[in-house]
Amino acid sequence: MFFDDWAGLLRVLVVGTCAYVALIALLRVSGKRTLAKLNAFDFVVTVALGSTLATVLLSADVALAEGVLAMLLLVALQYVVAWLSTRSRAVERLVKSEPTLLYRNGFLAGPMRRARVTEDEIRQAARSSGKTDLDEVSAVVLETDGTLSVLPGVPHVSEQRHRGPGRVGDEPGA
Structure with missing residues (x-):
């Protein structure tokens, strides 16, 4: 319950560090929009990224590459929706509220x-x-x-x- 083995701890240290570095890199590449003040859509993406990172850290069933790909997918989808919302009023109304x-x-x-x-x-x-x-x-x-x-x-x-x-x-x- 409190300790399984050293391999599990080592996995969390190595995979956690790599996943964290990958997440920071993805956020930097995706631009300031991802880290801007959050509307509801941005909040959902942020929570999903955190959940994905936690899953990669704590589940031995999820490989680092799969976790990084999942985070990349979330950031890419957020980028696409943000890009579309700047070009389509209908998409913007769908994902953002009005003041x-x-x-x-x-x-x-x-x-x-x-x-x-x-x-x-x-x-x-x-x-x-x-x-x-x-x-x-x-x-x-x-x-x-x-x-x-x-x-x-x-x-x-x-x-x-x-x-x-x-x-x-x-x-x-x-």
Whole structure:
């Protein structure tokens, strides 16, 4: 249960090191897109790569070459789908979600409910972006990778008014 034999440990060390090096090489060759902020499709590929690596490490029934080929296949399929999604709107809609507007001069209850985002999460995103009050925010968007983008608000009309040169606070025509 705790120890079978030294050959098993040696296999994990050798095969694990080789599989890890192969995975890093595949990720480097596949480009930055594979390691970008994850949308749902990228997340599935990442989990599948991790599962494949674990299987290669722990299952003596899976040869290193088979495991590396499986990882290569996953990375290649991810590359093909990403390539197709940049060339076909239909493929892009199939594998990626659209950004969702959650706040625009007020909370948008329907989109928030569908996205399962609370008012507190929107307030937290605003604070994280340096906005102490939602009055300083014009919109909050749930991006395709699950992050919340906070768009700064437009200053009030009184703050936009041009003030006389060198005379801060003077009203025009005064």
